[in-house]
Structure formats: C-alpha cells, structure tokens
Amino acid sequence: MKKKFIIALLTTVSLILLFSHSDDNPAVKFLNSLNQNQRDKAQLPFDDTSRTFWHFIPGSRFPRPGIQLNEINTSQKELVNELLQSFLSETGYLKTKKIIALENVLLEITGDSVKRDPGKYFVAFYGNPEIDSLWAWSFEGHHLSLNFTVLNGKTIIAPRFIGASPATIPSGTRKGERTLDKEEDLGLELINSFTGEQRKLAIFKQKPFSNIVTGNSIEVDPLAPVGIKFEEMNHDQQLVFLTLLNEYLSTIPAIQAEKRMENIKKEEMDEVRFAWAGATVSGEGHYYRIQGKSFLIEFDNTQSNANHIHTVWRDFNGDFGRDLIREHYKYSKHHKHD
Template sequence: MMKPVTYVRPRWTGLFPAVITAALLGCGAQPPRPAGGAAGSDTAAWAGTARTFLSTLNDRQRAVASFPFDHPERTRWAYVPERRTGIPLQMMDAGQRAAAFEFLSTGLSERGTGLARGIIELEGILRDLEGAGSLLGPPRDPELYFLALFAGPGGTHPWGWSFEGHHLSVNVTDLGPHGQIVAPLFMGANPARVPSGPRAGTRLLAAEEDLAFELLHMLDPRQRARATIAAQPSEDILTRNVPVVGGMAFAGLPAAEMTIAQQRQLRRLLELYAGRMADSAASRQLRRIDEAGFERLHFAWAGAHQPREPHYYRIHGPTVLVEYDNAQSNANHVHTVWRDLENDFGGDLLRRHYARQPHR
C-alpha cells in the first residue's frame, strides 16, 4: 500500500525569492505572454494575479511562498492533514487571503473555487464533530492550507503553483503557448454528508456521486456485471498520491459498448470533473480525450450499487484517469482525483518545452 508523502518545510537561503518577486512584480524580466488564444489568457491571468498576491506579502512571507521550478516539492503532493510547503492561510491577513483565493481562481472554475472553499469549511465542521477526540489524531485546521509558487530561472517559463491542504490538492503548471495543466487535481469531503449542526444535510460532492449512480442504473444487467470489477471497494483511491500514474490496465465497461444515452451520461460525469478547472484547461483536456477516442474510455465500479454503502468508481482512458472512492467513515468520506496520464505536473508537454527551449 502506498503511503502519503510527508512534507517538511525546506529552509531557504540565497536570492531565489527575490528573483521570482522581481520578475513577477515587474522589477525584472516579465513572464512571457503568448499572443492571443486561450493559452495567452491563461498566462496573463496567472501572471497578473501572482503579481497582485506577491505584492501583498512581506519579504519573509515571499521567502516562504517562493521556490525554483525544479524543486522536488513541486511534484510531491498529498491530501492528508499535515504541514505543506508554501505559505499557509494562517500566515496571511484578510487582504492576502482574498488575493490568494483570486489566484486560486486562475486555475479553477467558479465551481471549482467554490468546492475548494467548501472543502476548507468542512475541515472546521469536521473539527467540531470530532471534538476532543481530534486531539488524539491529526489536526483539523481550516487555516492549514498552503500556497506555493514555482518559477524557472530568472522568473521565466515554465511556471507552477500549488494550493494544498487536507482533502485538497490543486497543482498547476503553466507552459506559455501550451497553456495550463491543472493536474493532479484532488478534492475530497469528510463528512460527505454533514450529519448535524447548522449545515446538516450538506453534500459538497453530491453530483459526483449522484451522476455516477444514475449511470450505473442505466446499464442493463450484462453491462452492469461487466462494469463491476470488485464486490468490495478499496478504502481509498487506488493511485493514492503517486507523482506519476504507472500502467493501470483498463477494466470495466468500455464506452464503445454503451448506448448513446449511456455515453451522454458518462460524458456528463466526465465534464463535471473537468469543470472544476478553469474553462480553457478543461476544454483542452476534453478535446484530448475525444482525439484519443471517447469510445476507449472505461467505466469501472466496485462495491455497493446503492448510496450510503461503500463504493468506488473510475473513468479511465488513454489520457485521463478519474477516481472516486467513498468507503471510509461508514461510506461518508469521499476522495476524488483527476489525473492527466500524459501531462501531470506538465509531463510530456514539459519535456517538449525543455527540448525546444533548453534551460540551465
């Protein structure tokens, strides 16, 4: 079983925080801005909000938030409650937090940003529900969400950034003309359904569960048997927090064997996950899925065929893997992730970028 990465905040020496600050604040080299197109909009939006965010920080805060692009922390990610690399919300004032969430919205859609805020709110709800018992386990703190920026030498492309804490990991790589890669993108919810209190009944990731059950029940008995890969689900997503997803065999029901109505439902579910990203990034992901062959997607299911019992599903194709798991805490604890099988953390596009524009 793969264990989550444990993060240790690195100690910084030298001038790198000053370099990235100078570049983004306009005191040195400006980030390249491609002419026109969605990719240019991605870069312009991220660079502008990065400048705004960094301008709110003092020197110490910038040093905590800024890293070179090739630092190993860029490709380490986790979704358990622990300290991360970067500047935490608890180290920011109200204005800085507002700028940080504006920055987050350059990689996520309006819905995605709302989900991120909801996950952070759930952390406080979970702390209240656990009460004194939480002292025996990991801290539940809505202020332990961390923003980290990564930039190339002299503040050049490629760029990257992450926003991460318990049940949330947003990893963005900006490659200029190639636009943004928003992957891995993890979102979870505990409790999946709030049992009591002012927010009782709230289901932050309701659509991710409901649309999948609708698709499962649209399948005929033969199709459902083909889609079901296990009677019991794992207690977590299968890929955990590996930096790169290795070869996973296709399993379950191929979209090629679905009816038109079932394929449309599968697309709705896939678009729900892609819709967490900024529009341009989502469009590029969906276009690549279609180019690789939508009919090659596989829908796999494990566990119960009804809600409120442990269940798992995934959507797996040549370029994408979406996983959903609701098996912990009496099936009231959801983990979901979007993996770009070619371009997590930039991946193949990043290698192509370096081949064409060598960096020291």
C-alpha cells in the same frame, strides 16, 4: 542615431508591457504582497523536489512546502482567493471553498482544533511567475491538492485531488448539505442504468477499495483495463457518462475543459472505460474509475460509513506539467545543448 532611438523606444515599451502585465498577474500580486520572510517560505526553485511531493491528509499530519493561510493577513488571503479564481472555473473555486469550510464542520464534530483547521492550507510557488516562462504553484491541504504548471501562459492542472468529509453533513446548521454530490449521484445513476450483461462488464470487484488505488503517487501508469467501454453503453447511458466526465472537467476553466473534452472524444473515446467496485446504492461503500488513454479518474466513498469521498484526476503524461516541461526543454535555446 535614429536606429538607436527606435531600439531604445522598443525596449522601453516592452518593459512597460511586461510590468503592466505583471501587475495584472495574480501570482505576482500575491508574491509581491509578502514580506521577505514570507516570500522565502512561499517561493522555491522550480526544480525543488517538493514540487511533486503531494498529499491530501490534514496539514497537521503532513506539513507541506509553502506558506500556510494561517501565516498571512486578510488582504493576502483575498489575493489567494483571486489566484484560485483565476486558475479554476467558478465551479472549481466554489468546490475548493466548500471543502475548506468542511474543516469547521469537522472541528464541531471532533473538537480537535489542531487537526481540523481551515487555516492549514498551503500555497507554494516554484520559479518566478514575474520573469520565468516556466513556473508552477500548488494549493494544498486536507482533501485538496491542486497543482498548476505554467509555460508561456499555457496551464496544466494535474494532478487534481478533491475530497469531502463529511460528504453529507449529518447535523448542525448545515445539516444535509452535500459536497461532491454530482460525482457520486451520476456514478450511481450510471451503474444502476446498466442491464445485467452490462453490469457484468462494469463491476470488476464486489468489495470496494478502502481508498483511491493510486494514492499520492508522484507518477501513475494506466491501471488494468477493466470495466465497460463507452461504446458498449446505449445512447442515454453515454449521455450520463459524458455528464459525469464533464463534472470532473468543470473544475478547470471552461476553455481548457472544452478543449480536453474535444480531444478525449476525438482521440480516445473508443478506449475509455467505466469500472465499478462495491455496493451500487448510496450509504454503502463504493468505488469507480474512468480511464482513457491519457487520463484516470478515481472516486472512492468507503470511509466513515460511506460518508467520506476521495476523487482524483491523473494525467499519465501531464501530471505536474511533464508534457509542458518536455516541450520547454525541447525548444528552449538555453537547454538545447544540455
């Protein structure tokens, strides 16, 4: 009798802890705020093929899975903000909000309220964060594609696409405001710090690409190993390079960013390269990439008279949580004999 009582007590405590944790989970809070029609739209099976189907063009041109910000109320939008804040760093969250706000600038410039709409950003969930150990979610729209995969509380955030148009606001009350300025300025500072011999190594193409090379590919392999190696830079150049690399990592929570930087320094820094194409001055089209053994960063500013930035972080093995999913299937009893 005593044993049964203890088991019952432990079960009750476990359930209390589970639901108490769920109440604090911003993903669960958001999903529970939706009515059934909204939830049916927002939540899909984990293995739905749309999970890896992404893009960065406006929502009016490329309808996404999930639910639009236009389809939820103010309090639900606040829960989306809470969700983004909990999965991104403060820097990542602020960049996300600035990029969404640029839709209003584009609306002023173009007058096209169909194409330029800050409400056409989509939230989609794959699996159930309340009960599943493995689940995912995405936040996507014009110039944003943020993809999160979660396994037992561990999160992978890749691919991460962040863009800005206009990169520098040309007129109006926000004239001169820049988005993704550090990604551009640090790249230009680095390429212009190189000696003639270093530039021969770094610049692999005189004309820039018209966009990021990998586009919206579901999966990417390493590109050609072009550019200058980290070890071929002097000390000051290496510091600028690491500051630039950290700017891309600063989008994700600090603990994750620090751990990733440590791993890159420890395991692949001798293979990391910085490669440039195009002009080496602002206002003219330019492109660069940073590539290591496990990751690729692309930066492109060629469109709209070089006032339209695209950046992306790709993980060769970790995009859409592929490494986490492999881990899940390897150790999950449910899948051991599949």
